[in-house]
Amino acid sequence: MQISKLVLILLFILQTTCFRFNLKRNSEQCFYEKFPNNTKVNLDCVAMSDRNSFFSLNISSKDNNTIFQKNKIQETSFSFVSSQISEYSFCFSNKDFSTQPKNNEINLYIYSRLPLKFQDLTKETGILSNDQLQQIDNFGDRLGFLADDLLYINKLLDYLKTREKVHRNTSESTNTRVLYSSFCLTFLIIIVGTGQIWYLKKSFKDWLKKKQD
Known part of the structure; x- marks a missing residue:
């Protein structure tokens, strides 16, 4: 029972969005996430199609305040x-690039962590007592660091898969x-061999004809 309560509390602390989507040629695609105030947000994204895949990224708030903007990128990480x-809003675009694949496959990770202590959540939810929460005060931060490390490992594995895929495609193209x-x-x-044989045969016939004459 206590474990289920703890998991419920952690749901207030950690939020992760992780998915893969196709960005069509000369198109733009936006995703929207709502975050509470004073929340640390981390974003990692990488183009998976090939080494010639690029995209532009724009991150802005609801009042059109630009937080991050970068053009012609294959992989980037950003936090705010x-x-x-x-x-x-997280908007991806490849309208400015003419030499793009038909579908640019992109991996996107958005993970956020609320800077709240378990005691703060207890005052709002009343799920656990203060004595219990004193023992696990820093557990949320440790779990957040673990989540960051796991997401980094997952991103690294995707990068290795992408690199292996690009190398395999390059090797297959080279073999072809x-x-x-x-x-x-x-x-x-x-x-060339047939032409040389024909030329030698013709030259020999001409030489033989001249000799007979």
Whole structure:
């Protein structure tokens, strides 16, 4: 029973949004998240399609106050502290880039942690007593650090998968080019060899005809 109460409290402290979406060519896509005041918000995003995939990112509050803006990026990390209770927009765009894949696959992580102590939550919820909360005062921060580390590991794994995918596509493309080049070179050698045989045969016939004359 106490564990379920503790989990309920942690839901007030940690909030994570993690998903993957496709950003179509010459398009813009926005996501909206509402955060309480004085909440630390961390964002990590990376383009997964290939090494030539870029996007622009704009983060702004509901009153159109720009918090973060950057163009032509493949991967970025950013953190800020919400200054008010507001809905924040995270807008991705690739309208400024002409050489883009049809679908630019992007991984997005948004995780926030409320800077509240368990005692503060107890005053509002009354779920646990002060004596119990004294023993786990710093547990929320430790759990938040653990969540950050786990998200970093997850992001690193996605990066390794992306790099492996790009290298595999590059290797397959190189192998295809080598195969086609081999076919073309073989065809060229056959043509040159056939031409040389025909030329030598013709030259020998002309020489033999002149000798007979």
